[in-house]
Amino acid sequence: xxxxxxxxxxxxxxxxxxxxxxxxxxxxxxxxxxxxxxxxxxxxxxxxxxxxxxxxxxxxxxxxxxxxxxxxxxxxxxxxxxxxxxxxxxxxxxxxxxxxxxxxxxxxxxxxxxxxxxxxxxxxxxxxxxxxx
Amino acid sequence: xxxxxxxxxxxxxxxxxxxxxxxxxxxxxxxxxxxxxxxxxxxxxxxxxxxxxxxxxxxxxxxxxxxxxxxxxxxxxxxxxxxxxxxxxxxxxxxxxxxxxxxxxxxxxxxxxxxxxxxxxxxxxxxxxxxxxxxxxx
Amino acid sequence: xxxxxxxxxxxxxxxxxxxxxxxxxxxxxxxxxxxxxxxxxxxxxxxxxxxxxxxxxxxxxxxxxxxxxxxxxxxxxxxxxxxxxxxxxxxxxxxxxxxxxxxxxxxxxxxxxxxxxxxxxxxxxxxxxxxxxxxxxxxxxxxxxxxxxxxxxxxxxxxxxxxxxxxxxxxxxxxxxxxxxxxxxxxxxxxxxxxxxxxxxxxxxxxxxxxxxxxxxxxxxxxxxxxxxxxxxxxxxxxxxxxxxxxxxxxxxxxxxxxxxxxxxxxxxxxxxxxxxxxxxxxx
Numbered sequence: 001x002x003x004x005x006x007x008x009x010x011x012x013x014x015x016x017x018x019x020x021x022x023x024x025x026x027x028x029x030x031x032x033x034x035x036x037x038x039x040x041x042x043x044x045x046x047x048x049x050x051x052x053x054x055x056x057x058x059x060x061x062x063x064x065x066x067x068x069x070x071x072x073x074x075x076x077x078x079x080x081x082x083x084x085x086x087x088x089x090x091x092x093x094x095x096x097x098x099x100x101x102x103x104x105x106x107x108x109x110x111x112x113x114x115x116x117x118x119x120x121x122x123x124x125x126x127x128x129x130x131x132x133x
Numbered sequence: 134x135x136x137x138x139x140x141x142x143x144x145x146x147x148x149x150x151x152x153x154x155x156x157x158x159x160x161x162x163x164x165x166x167x168x169x170x171x172x173x174x175x176x177x178x179x180x181x182x183x184x185x186x187x188x189x190x191x192x193x194x195x196x197x198x199x200x201x202x203x204x205x206x207x208x209x210x211x212x213x214x215x216x217x218x219x220x221x222x223x224x225x226x227x228x229x230x231x232x233x234x235x236x237x238x239x240x241x242x243x244x245x246x247x248x249x250x251x252x253x254x255x256x257x258x259x260x261x262x263x264x265x266x267x268x269x270x271x
Numbered sequence: 272x273x274x275x276x277x278x279x280x281x282x283x284x285x286x287x288x289x290x291x292x293x294x295x296x297x298x299x300x301x302x303x304x305x306x307x308x309x310x311x312x313x314x315x316x317x318x319x320x321x322x323x324x325x326x327x328x329x330x331x332x333x334x335x336x337x338x339x340x341x342x343x344x345x346x347x348x349x350x351x352x353x354x355x356x357x358x359x360x361x362x363x364x365x366x367x368x369x370x371x372x373x374x375x376x377x378x379x380x381x382x383x384x385x386x387x388x389x390x391x392x393x394x395x396x397x398x399x400x401x402x403x404x405x406x407x408x409x410x411x412x413x414x415x416x417x418x419x420x421x422x423x424x425x426x427x428x429x430x431x432x433x434x435x436x437x438x439x440x441x442x443x444x445x446x447x448x449x450x451x452x453x454x455x456x457x458x459x460x461x462x463x464x465x466x467x468x469x470x471x472x473x474x475x476x477x478x479x480x481x482x483x484x485x486x487x488x489x490x491x492x493x494x495x496x497x498x499x500x501x502x503x504x505x506x507x508x509x510x511x512x513x514x515x516x517x518x519x520x521x522x523x524x525x526x527x528x529x530x531x532x533x534x535x536x537x538x539x540x541x542x543x544x545x546x547x548x549x550x551x552x553x554x555x
Contacts, residue, residue, distance in 0.1 A: 022150050053175065084459035087494035087495070093248060108468070205410060271417070
């Protein structure tokens with residue numbers, strides 16, 4: 001059975017979905033990600049869907065689920081690379097990603113996750129904002 | 134002339150998970166042949182994916198029949214989903230936005246209907262379900 | 272009334288081929304003088320005559336019979352080509368109708384011994400061929416016009432890059448559903464192509480907006496957010512604002528600015544370290 005590879009970049013897990021996912025493969029990905037977040041202590045999850053020509057309700061639910069599960073495990077999820085035709089279709093369908101953050105591409109997505117991390121660190125190390133940038 | 138001709142139906146059985154993907158791919162190929170715009174293709178294939186999954190999950194399996202259609206000016210894609218499942222008891226309710234009988238955010242039939250040009254449904258409790266969708270090139 | 276068997280017709284045509292073809296080409300060449308070379312015309316007519324005879328020999332009687340599928344196909348591509356080359360409808364139909372001249376020639380031929388009924392069937396067939404040619408021509412013309420209309424639509428919706436990471440579409444004139452959709456798709460694609468995270472749709476030059484258009488604009492904003500970009504609508508006139516409210520359209524948390532300049536400034540301010548907006552949608 002095909003499964004989606006999960007890469008680790010620093011404290012971020014990167015998933016690139018290149019193929020038409022079968023429903024059970026999508027569910028497997030959810031599980032695998034939850035395991036990896038826990039085992040690696042990852043703080044961010046980046047899902048690259050630039051290879052997806054279709055995002056239907058099942059995949060949409062999967063993405064939202066991954067985001068929720070990650071949040072519970074104290075990681076942030078960013079979905080990147082959504083194609084315009086897919087975005088238009090999802091709007092027409094009324095499909096919500098349930099508050100998942102999105103970015104145009106992997107680079108911007110990673111930057112987003114970095115910002116989150118920086119903010120968190122700043123709060124921890126310099127709560128009064130007395131240190132210079 | 135090779136390739137699908139107007140009128141030759143192509144049947145795809147829907148019995149297992151992998152068949153939903155198979156239906157998607159077959160529908161996408163035909164939609165491209167029918168020269169639907171990229172956005173219309175995406176919408177149509179997404180609707181087909183939803184309906185194929187419905188056929189599998191709620192209908193207990195069935196089939197999708199794909200046909201290339203044409204009128205004087207344009208070509209189109211028609212897909213007919215059919216199953217011998219329980220049928221839909223309250224069609225009005227099922228067609229309401231946001232309705233789902235399963236768990237999670239189902240979009241149901243109303244969502245799929247918005248994505249295609251014509252949508253017809255024929256169902257009754259105990260009599261299975263037949264849904265036909267069509268979209269055309271511009 | 273039982274139709275006369277036309278198989279004798281096919282052999283008749285075949286036998287008198289020279290005569291028919293000669294009369295045919297003379298008439299057609301006269302009409303199309305200069306528009307198409309005689310050689311090309313002869314070649315075309317040979318093909319048509321061959322296909323016609325073959326169809327008749329196979330038992331075809333009316334143009335819609337399957338035996339004439341090949342003939343319809345051939346005439347269809349000829350007239351479509353003519354339409355694209357800018358021939359007039361008359362020029363396109365005449366080369367087929369001129370075939371009748373060839374058939375009249377048969378009548379004059381004492382040796383031919385053509386049954387009038389047979390000849391009538393053939394003449395009707397040629398009339399149908401002429402009509403069919405014309406229909407195909409008209410359809411081809413219509414699709415050329417549709418293509419040009421689409422190209423025009425493309426050209427009149429420019430998406431410009433205002434700044435690094437900011438693209439804008441200044442819309443001018445009345446918006447209809449078709450045009451707004453084209454704008455939407457083009458804008459979203461440009462976001463991807465340029466890697467811009469900000470889009471501005473400026474409607475200063477739009478006098479009025481109806482429900483459909485407003486919905487499209489809304490959907491564009493939501494779609495842009497789903498993709499990871501932000502979309503602002505600028506230049507909303509007071510009348511349009513009133514219309515939107517009166518129509519009960521929820522603009523919710525859609526960003527709006529009075530002018531394009533304001534929108535640009537806001538986009539640049541947001542710039543680096545952008546907090547991604549959540550991509551929630553109203554409704555479900």
